[in-house]
Amino acid sequence: MKIIADLHTHTVASGHAYSTVNEMAQEACRKGLQALALTDHGPALPGGPHLYHFGAMRFIPAWIAGVRILRGVEANIIDREGSLDMPDSYLARLDFAMAAFHEDCGFNDQGIDNNTEAVLRAMRNPRINAIAHSGNPAFPVHLEKLVQGAVETGTALEINNSSFALSRSGSRPYCEQLALLIARAGAMVVVGSDAHIAQGVGEFGNALAVLEKAGIRGEQVANSSYKRLMAFLGLEEAPER
Ligand SMILES: [Zn+2]
Ligand SMILES: [Zn+2]
Secondary structure, eight states, X not given: OOOOEEOOBOOXXXXXXXXXHHHHHHHHHHTTOSEEEEOOBOTTSTTOOOHHHHHTGGGSOSEETTEEEEEEXXXXXXXXXXXXXXXXXXXXXXXXXXXXXXXXXXXOOXXXXXXXXXXXXXXXXXXXXXXXXXXXXXXXXXXXXHHHHHHHHTOEEEEEGGGGTTSSTTXXXXXXXXXXXXXXXXXXXXXXXXXXXXXXXXXXXXXXXXXXXXXXXXXXXXXXXXXXXXXXXXXXXXXXX
């Protein structure tokens, strides 16, 4: 399986990441990717960008260095009702929106039942395309319910490459179990590097190993073909510049 787009990356705008949009795009080109999603953290994360950062993403060209740039966000789930730190009017302007749990954004781990309720509600927001690092042991959820919710809402579950190396230690057993459930239920998946510097763009080796071990098929992975990705996101092709 080949991943043609990195759907989880952070630029300097996140406040704790180290490369610019142009540097990330150049690296995506070098790695042979066809698309790159800029998914800086939502405004509730300490040091994260102001809402206006997302409102102004129209200034970013649709293509840089031959790579299709997707204007995105990794929004924060901020309460048990699954509210996000970004209003729908802002989400509507983006190409790709993920929701995720992060500490210090208003909703710390509230136990498996409340966490599950919150993420299921966030998935019911039709503007949310995917749940980022969905097998995060710091925010345990009922994995069967998560996968069922993903199938019902058409939301993808992210298998995040950094979870097996640099972030969220202890993720592997959760993610492996989650991947098996995803394979069985036929839920959609996205693969992301979660790069916080250009060198990390397009690094998917650990995540791909987990997908393969679980038997997840290419047609379940939204970013395993450019055509599939555009169809999954309901995007029209932008003229190349
Ligand atoms: Zn995250
Ligand atoms: Zn991230």
